[in-house]
Amino acid sequence: MKKTVNASRRAFLTKSTVLATGGALAALTGPARALGDRALAPAVRYHKIYDVIVVGSGFAGLAAALEAALAGRSVLVIEKMPVCGGNSAINGGAVAVAGSPLQQKEGITDSPELMYQDMLKAGRGLNDKEQLKILVNNTNAAYEFTLQHGVEYKPFVQHFGGHSVPRTLQTVQSSGAGITRPLKDSATKLGVMFRTRCKLESFVQNADGRVIGVKVRDGYRFPDEQSGQIRHYGARYGVVMCSGGFSNDLRFRKMQNPKLDERMDSTNHPGATAECLVQMMRIGATPVQLDLIQLGPWSSPDEKGFGYVSQFNTIAGFPHGIMVNPRTGRRFTNELADRKEREDGILAQVDEQGNPEYPICFTTLEGAKQAQSLVHALHYDVAWQFDTLEQLATHFGTPYAPLKEEVDEYNAAVARKGGDKMKKDVSRAVSLERGPYVAVRVWPKVHYVMGGVQISMKAEVLNAADSKPIPGLYAAGEATAGSHGGSRLGSCAVADCLVFGRIAGASAATAAPVTDNSYNAGEI
Known part of the structure; x- marks a missing residue:
């Protein structure tokens, strides 16, 4: 069911705002425009060149892959673990939708504006307000997107903590797998390729600093960091980072919040670690609010x-x-x-x-x-x-x-x-x-990282040196910061992943392709 956006809602969408950065890493691990593998780019021979590469196979990654595939692009999704889904597959499968048909059926009055106020209050005002507006105004579209790809929900609305009204819908399986499985099935039918046990090592950039591919360990077996074979995959249009948070990365999480030490259990799967975030920072991505780590109460x-x-x-x-x-x-x-x-x-x-x-x-x-x-x-x-x-x-x-x-x-x-x-x-x-x-x-247990890399409203990863997009690099989901501020409301992460995952996939798919000689060496 589509909702008409009136003039006041259009105004709500277009108000400008400034990103609240909160606490973040004091310094990057390298210069703002680090070389990464850029010097190697002209000589790299790729095992395969795709239009779009998505890193991570949860809600955001699958939404991005679907949008890119629907735009007619060839898509590769890489996942370092043995199976797809990550934290998305093991969560509760609950998604916040403002003004859903089920709310209307139950006589519940809701709106994107009300959800915006709820999330801003929970976030202690640290949210990126423009990013938040995009999220709340697109929850219904994200919900319809999942229905189109075969997701089924329980026939009632739930009231999660911090929400003014009941607005949470949950899959019939009471699991995020009720979303990831149908989305992966749809993506596979559209020709999206999936490679599990494939871990990102670094980005490949050309002489202009554009991300044009990834260096990976194919056949990686978590947590053996020396396992697998080094390979390169090219991305003509862009790389989309949907690699999630780092709640189970004890070393990195203690760097951000020393209180979250060995005594704190985590709800996350074992592979929820920080290496992809670190690689984005190595090529200049802006780290935002990394110390804002949520416990599941x-x-x-x-x-x-x-x-x-x-x-x-x-x-x-x-x-x-x-x-x-x-x-x-x-x-x-x-x-x-x-x-x-x-x-x-x-x-x-x-x-x-x-x-x-x-x-x-x-x-x-x-x-x-x-x-x-x-x-x-x-x-x-x-x-x-x-x-x-x-x-x-x-x-x-x-x-x-x-x-x-x-x-x-x-x-x-x-x-x-x-x-x-x-x-x-x-x-x-x-x-x-x-x-x-x-x-x-x-x-409580360590559950979710509100911080991550800063993105534009087109899901472009922004450079710390000048706040301009890093060409060819996009991100969505828990790998990014902004939507949730100081504290995330339950069931809003799934909405965030779906909304910005779709935006990231569409942005990458419609970007100008690489036109220099970066791929002259061809495929192996």
């Missing part, structure tokens, strides 16, 4: 990685339950606040020695009826079921009287559809008056 200390509890909390525990300190039985934050507020509240729950007092998040079976992951969480003993509130309190060693008082106060707010003491939106919540109850323990 819905994670569990009882399981590794993303796990099953994360999906339970986002779809059931937080919107339809409460979270309490196990020692006091008291709530301490709005369960639907933005991620930064919840993260800070949870991390403050420690004893006198600074040891975590893992909060308990619980709801009723009625409140959890849409949480597909609950059956697995119960099976693996990372969630527990109780017939009564007394049993729940006894299991966690929580004082019953204050816990019951918290539940009664919350139920009263639910009954009157407002007035919750933590300022939580309870207008659509369920009562916790009767069990059975289901409960999990909560502790």
